[in-house]
Amino acid sequence: MSKIQLYHSVDARSFRVLWALEALQIPYDLHEMPFPPRFTTPDYMAINPLGTIPFLIDGATTMSESPAICHYLAEKYGKDLSVSINEPDYGRYLNFLHFGETTLTVPQTLILRYSQFEPDDRKSAQIVEDYTRWFFARLKGLQAGLQNRRYLAAERFTVADISVGYALILAEILKISGSFSPEIANYLARLKEEPSFIRAKAAQKSRRAF
Numbered sequence: 001m002s003k004i005q006l007y008h009s010v011d012a013r014s015f016r017v018l019w020a021l022e023a024l025q026i027p028y029d030l031h032e033m034p035f036p037p038r039f040t041t042p043d044y045m046a047i048n049p050l051g052t053i054p055f056l057i058d059g060a061t062t063m064s065e066s067p068a069i070c071h072y073l074a075e076k077y078g079k080d081l082s083v084s085i086n087e088p089d090y091g092r093y094l095n096f097l098h099f100g101e102t103t104l105t106v107p108q109t110l111i112l113r114y115s116q117f118e119p120d121d122r123k124s125a126q127i128v129e130d131y132t133r134w135f136f137a138r139l140k141g142l143q144a145g146l147q148n149r150r151y152l153a154a155e156r157f158t159v160a161d162i163s164v165g166y167a168l169i170l171a172e173i174l175k176i177s178g179s180f181s182p183e184i185a186n187y188l189a190r191l192k193e194e195p196s197f198i199r200a201k202a203a204q205k206s207r208r209a210f
């Protein structure tokens, strides 16, 4: 069987997949590209016409959505990192797995875009402020979810923690994590102590572009 191929840029959403691969300890080839690959690596468009990362190839399977890839890998290669349909926290697990991307990371990308990526005349302090407020309003869901829990589901580290944990790491990169509650700050600190997180960080070779 051919090795899993992961297309990635440093600390982008593809980090979720890198972190999951390291947690599962399965062999993979990492294709690290300067960000954004759509402009820096034109040949990549032939591999993923969206030009986005992550992009995963596993035999005949190709995928481009980070929570879905984490779910797929956890189900296929290591049951403990996912929560099964027979466990009471199955719905909670799926909810946080998707919450990490759709509810938390989507507003963060607006902050990133309008504070860093747009040319100066299109940068917008208003959009940055509005979506920072939006992000912190949505973080209330995580605050509630962490009550009396070390991890988000099934009392163990799962890809739901990877999905939400990445959004918290991106908040650090965006320099808005100083407003985290103690519970969220402690949760992030715990996640950063996971050996798989440390290995995933070490696997990245380039400098971050944002």
Ligand SMILES: N[C@@H](CCC(=O)N[C@@H](CS)C(=O)NCC(=O)O)C(=O)O
Residues within 6 Å of the ligand: 012, 013, 014, 036, 037, 038, 051, 052, 053, 054, 064, 065, 066, 067, 101
């Ligand atoms: N919903 C997708 C989003 C993928 C995505 O938009 N990735 C960003 C990086 S964080 C990207 O590739 N941006 C570059 C571009 O749009 O050209 C996921 O969760 O993986």
